[in-house]
Amino acid sequence: MKTWIPERDKYLDELVRREGRGDFVAEHCSSCPTDSESARKAVFRCLDCSPGPLSCRECLRARHALLPYHRILRWTGQCFESSSLTDAGLHIQLGHCSGSSCANPIPTRKDFCAIDINGWHNLALSFCGCDQAANAGDFVQQLMRFDLYPATNVEPNTAFTFRLLEHYHIQSLQGKISMFDYYESVERLTDNTGTQKLQTRYKEFMRVVAQWRHLKMLKRAGRAHDPSGVAGTLPGMLAVQCPACPCPQVNLPDNWETISDDLKYLYVLSIAIDACFRLKRRAVSSEEKDPILGSGWGYFVEDAGYREILDQYQAQKDMSTCTGLAAIDHANTKYHKGYAATGVGAVVCAHHEFMLANGVGDTQVGERYVNMDYIFVSAMLHHLVVNKMITYDIACQWSKGLVEWIAKFPSHMQINLPEETTGFGIPKLHYHSHKSEGHAKFSLNYRLGVGRLDGEGIERRWWWIQPIANSTKGMGPGRRQGMLEDQWGYANWRKFVTIAWTLRDRLVAAVREHRDHKLLLQAFTESLDPSNVAQWTAQIEAWEKDQNLPDPYSVIASGPTQAEIRQEISQEESKEAAKPGYVPLHDVSPAGFISMGLELEEQQHRLRHDAKKATSSKLCTLVERRHALRRCLIKYRDLQAVYMPSALPVLAEDPDARLDVELLEDVRLGLPSDINHTHRARRIEEQIREAQCYDALQDLRNKLYALAHLHKYKKANVRHQGPNTRARADISKQEERRDYTAATYRRARRAKLALSRPGDWERTLCELRDDDIQHMTDDDPLHTTKRRKKDTPGVGEGHHTMSWIWRGADASSSEGATDSLRVEWIKARARSMRWEEETKLLPEEMQVKDPQLREELVAYALDQAAIRRSMRRTFPGSGEEWKAVDDIELTPTDLPEVDEEYRDIVQMYELDGEDLECQQWA
Template sequence: MQTWLPERDQYLDELVRWEGHGSFFADRCAHCPQAPAGRAVFRCLDCSPGPLSCAGCLVGKHSQLPYHRIQRWTGQSFETSALCDAGLSIQLGHADGSACSNPIAGRKDFCAIDINGRHNLHINFCGCDHAADAGNLVQQLMRFDLYPATHVEPNTAFTFRMLEHYHIQSLQGKISMFDYYQSLERLTDNTGTRKLQDRYKAFMRVVAQWRHLKMLKRGGRAHDPSGVAGTLPGQLAIGCPACPRPGINIPDNWDTISDDLKYLYVLSVAIDACFRLKRRAVSDEHKDPILGSGWGYFVEDSGYREILTQYAEQKEMSTCSGLAAIDHANTKYHKGYAATGVGAVICSRHEFMLANGVGDTQVGERYINMDYIFVSAMLHHLVVNKLITYDIACQWSKGLVERISKFPAHMQINLPEDATFFGIPKLHYHSHKSTGHSIFSLNYRLGAGRLDGEGIERRWWWIQPIANSTKVMGPGGRQGMLEDQWGYANWRKFVMMPWTLRDRLILAWAEYHEHKELFDSFTVSLIQMNIAQWKAAVEAWEKDQSLPDPYEVKISGPTQAHIRKEISEEESKASAATGYIPLHDVSPSGFITTGIDLEEHQRRIRREAAKATASKLPALVERRHALRRRLVRFRELQAVYMPAALPVLAEDPAARLDVEQVENVRLGLPSDIADSHRSKVCSTRLQEIEARLREAQCRDALQDLRNKLHSLAHLYKYKKLNVRHQGANTRAHADLNKQEERKRRAAERYRRARRAKLSLSGRGPWENELRELLDDDIRHLSDDDPGLLSKKRKRDHGRPGLGEGRKKISWIWKGADTDGNAGETDSLRVEWLKSRARWMRWHEETKLLPEEMRRCLATLLYEEQEWIKRATARAVDDPRLREGLVAYALDQAAIRRRMRSTFRTVCLDAAQKAGAGSGAEWELVAGQEVPLHALPEVADDMMDITQMYELDGEDLEMPQWA
């Protein structure tokens, strides 16, 4: 750019030079075949630069190029002109170029819109004897690649080229119809000096029809004798080629295969709702009807609404986390909306939107909405076994069969318990309570492979750029656009499948060997008797998950309440002994407990004093008086149980009670006395009691800290998803600040208790469980280690990694120690089981991916054969239409054949290294082999979590696969 700056005057001059004749300054037309030549006053902006033309030559040159932009030289400058002003007239209905003996003139203001703007045309329709072959007005226009805005006296048409151009731009670039149409208007006139008739509504109507017709065409409806009316539910959706489809891509004996391989033929689906895809209560189905309701990805609308009317009072969903904010999120911001979002079902391994797997939500994510959408999608997959992931699967799965049994007969599906499995997406899993949830973990689910269940969140991320434009559409326009977008997404997934599956298999093969080696080395280092017991327990649980959860870490130590109870029982037994004389009405444990409680009371007052305003000072003074009275009583007890400590404390000014800020008074508990004096001023029993209570206090504080981290994770997610506007943000920040403060208090309480425990007991095995708490240790389960994350970002250009096998959780979530006791064994058991689960999931992935490759090849072969059959399936009299039907069908068959050959070229090497790649599906396609160097190198669309997180309006996380 620096080298260009000195040259910019030259560039600028050349741009301005073009505003005149430029290099073509002759005033007579160089194209005229006869003399005298006409005046050269016209130039075309869409043709290559050349000499100016006269009107006659211009028209002759553009008889087949009617959509070029023309300028006319006035003598001093160029002005905008049109081909019709130069005399160009278009005769429709005579493709052979013959003259029409009875031309019917179109309207004078007939307008054609192309990708370079608007064009006024002189159109003549055929009205002679040839009119029967030429067709009616609509047919004559469409045979000239013009799509009429109406079939009644059309005076506006859109070129097929423009519609195709916008279609691709809207799908790939998410450009709205309004912006695209405005750009066409600006290309026509960007000065505001010309009055252009508004054709935007006609454009919207035509685009909706174009999308619908494209879906029908690609769905083979023109080739079916039953025509458009014979379209079946979901028939226009693009199916996943890699998912198991009986009769198409899996063996006939798939259901009799051995139990250890049945996971190869399980359909994995994900369910979720997106609350960004709202629709305001504008327009209605009379003004904006749904074209082909139920033929694509949305459920059939009328039946869906009829069912919903019967469940108007059904309660909202909630999650097992018990956080009220999640319930609240489902019911907010629904006033004024006809739809608050959409619920959807996708194949979770490959992220294809399923046929009839989408439906609008009205007031949040109700069971009835999600049940109906799920059943509608599964009606196309009745036979195969299913693994269903849902972020609230632990609750939604309860009573699902009973709820479905109340649906109409045609909506009944069978969900056998031994063939239907439920899971929670991996990044949502830690938002749930840990107890009893291992059965929903995809890390522990046999046959799940490396499925993360988060694929549906990535679909929401992909569709969210059009959320604002679809929000203000009518029911038909919005549904048509969304279906068109998902159809395009499915097709792009289809096209990218060879590279996607190849890269996944290469990664899975490497990870499997690495984790198998890690697991084997871990196993060798352990006691083999324990290994045998753990293996037997987990294998039994995998067969019968009503057994105790082997992945659950047992509590490694008693809580503070338990310790207090134990000490009280010990003191009760001691007091029953002969000759026992109590020193005071308060027992020794009561004395220590009082001191610990006073310590917490002091901390609370210090916090209040730091934030006290003038209005709160009187209340603070009263709190200090009450604390002083408690401290006086504590000193009386101290004189009984620690009489030698009083002279020591009297020498310390920090222990005096006659001060204003009594919250800073030193209490003088055994842990507060220096080691050199402790044995002299208090008994061993008191030291033991405080040490036990402090250890239990550490555990309680850690559990409190974990709870606060869970709450904070939920609140942060809730704020990002649902909080808008200043007032709501202020309240949300206040809630977050409260939780942050509680988290800090829990951490401070743990550190204080640990310091006391360390002072009393010294260093020892107890530190393996109750470690020093650093700031970096205070993080949620789903958070990465800040130190490791910063290193990984430097190494991987800022992209954090995810995954159970790569994550290092903070020690605060590990509830067992490593000193060789039962707690250590329990911790090692769980770590060994997790290591086993990791290599097993990678091993399953190495089996699933080659099978999915084979299924893709089988699906492509099946579709190729289906298109060949369609070529002659419909009998028509029109030879040109018959020719078109055959040509399109054979072209589609050839596309599948080329895709099959490409798939084999890309995937064969990786499949063979994994022990697959043989069989009829992998055979060479004669004459269609594609060399690998001739293909593009395509990678998965991996996105950084910082770009994707929370963009869907509900919950979104980093992908494992794109």
């Protein structure tokens, strides 16, 4: 850019040069025949053709006989003015593709308007009315065969070019540009000065676009190839289906129903359910004014049957007893006044994030069970045979009455959901919002057969669609539904054409992660007692078979508190004092002496913390607190003379231990951990310090819990500057308390280390780094910096170990420590198993088989078939594309018996050493 700045004048001059004739100043047309008696005057320039000499009227008309939508300028002698091909005499005869003349042309009105991507065009058109009219078709057909879409089928006087409709269609799908903004931009291309009066065609444009979207869906679904035509369209037929989800007689082997139980997960359909309250629709228009084109043919449920069911149910009565998510707790209180729909509920395939056919429906009053049940059943009617894994953010609550609610639906809407073939899970990011008791069976990290499914794919679908939420909010029912279905169809198609690369990248990552976690599990297992491993394995395998057993992923015990330790020491001293001949050294016991020292240490810490941010108005308070602390320190020195006499000479020589100073918060106390003294005093402080560590850890966890909830509340509910400032202040206070508690733990641990020296206790009371202070749902701090789109995503449960402070490693007894190790080991086992399942699931998902072609299919169907064949060839890919697949341990014996074609695809993963080299994918 810096090199361009000095050249600006040159660029500007060339830009202005185009406003005149430039180098083309010849007065006569250079395109006229050389034998012409007199060359005609050159006055016309085409803005859409390459720059060149000006043309005369006749040459311009001849050159643009098949280019009627070019914009024309006319040279007046001093400047250019707007003109048109119609002004140059261009006339278009429809219905005669051979170029022959029509014996009975029927001219359109003089103001006939065709709108193209470069603006408005007044065309001189004539329909065919001669004896060839039967072949030419009616007026609508003649226009459409000339790539013009009429605004109405009755005496059309406005038409939109197919090029315009295709251009807007892609812009609306990829760029989410609104219809109004696009239409306005085309108007500005025609006239950006406001001097030319253009009759608005916005309503016509909206109507045509709605029809265009619908026709495109019908075309892509092959309805033009079916003898039954549009009327024969069945429910869900216009939806783009996921090619990787299990579908009998399409991509499953013949023996998929009879394989062993340990491989049944390979053929399970994983789906995700959720609702989005951004996709509202105001109570405007009606189906009579704006009818739904093909209700139930695409992604939305059939509207009439859906509303008939909803009318039979009153307000939602079931409220969640598990979680505070808005899905249930606000089922009846979601703002709905003035809205015909408060949002949409949807079902997607969870592994590949395809919207399912008939898997979308409007919600009227929040996310009620009846809405979500009906939408779920409608989608599952297309997948009755395969086993199912259902993820929902309230699956623990919703699954309880699902079968009972479905049984109340009409017979044609009832499906069978056997317990042994249907599983339920909670998406990973939503899982921590639920109660921990008895919920491990809903965790996708621990459930058998789900691979690396996270269940959050539907949230990514909401993020993708939300840019058009405002555009669809004010639409009528038909146009809104048509636009949303078109958007989801486009999203499905983009996933369809890129799924080969998506699955390839997932397989590369899965193989690498499985290898790493398998090695980690092996090393972890080798470091443990074999008898413990055997016991834990039996326990977790029993739970995986019967999940009504106690949850093995919860820690049984935690370390003792300071109060418990002090009570235990007091009981010991009472027993000691009861012995004959016992003479106490002082009224204060040794335990009381140590407790007093710890309390003074805490006072110093608080005073030091408050002094850093004290204002002038609080200096007097600090002075009073220091005087009180001085009196306590004097008493403590008297006790030290009793219980630590050898410490007094050491403290007397240390200037940091003097009491005749102003900043008493920095005075050295001289606890046993600081000065080597009697075994009795050291043992008491050692026990109390250990308990202090556990108390500080628990307090730190509580602070982190509170911080997480404060952040979540602020994000969900706080708006505007004032409330945000107050919320930020509350968070800052909690952060200060968190840091204070972390400092307390570090201080206690340093003392514990001085007293106990390094040992096995450090496995549970680890050194507390800043990176360790994070909530259990947080990513690794090293990965939470701002990332670009293509950077490595933040780590989750399957990729990194949770901060040690949440491992339940605060158990002081051997039983508690062993229990913590047990939980960590079975989590490591689960991570390794999930990655192994992923390496087996992905090759199964890559089995794409072509539908049988019929001879009578024409070019469009052949083109679509060619796309699918190309995709199938893409999966094996070239050797270069698969070099990053590292050590894939899959053989045909790992999978059920299938035909030779299937076996060939499995064998492609048996790579040699040359394929083990990593590379960046292009």
